Amino acid sequence: MVYSGMDNITAIHDGEGVSMAIVDANALDSRKVHDYIKKFWDIPVILLLGENEDDWKEMDELDADGYLHRNAGETEVVARVEAVRRRVQKAITTAKRGK
Numbered sequence: 001m002v003y004s005g006m007d008n009i010t011a012i013h014d015g016e017g018v019s020m021a022i023v024d025a026n027a028l029d030s031r032k033v034h035d036y037i038k039k040f041w042d043i044p045v046i047l048l049l050g051e052n053e054d055d056w057k058e059m060d061e062l063d064a065d066g067y068l069h070r071n072a073g074e075t076e077v078v079a080r081v082e083a084v085r086r087r088v089q090k091a092i093t094t095a096k097r098g099k
Contacts, residue, residue: 022046
């Protein structure tokens, strides 16, 4: 878990043990963090978004694997993380069968 932007994300650059990222889209460098993760790691990214509809529209342009509302309860967070995990696992399994 990384609590703020690029300074901390680069501190764990090797990605060892990192299987998914939830990025706060309201952070100043959220686009930079998202792009960095997608460039260096092959892991899903879920964007955490607030109330502002414009934020949702802007962040939808990013290639995120899922979205969460900032006020989501624990049950929704777990459900969305599990849904992304299953979708990624299914894609991996399908790709392996295709080889």
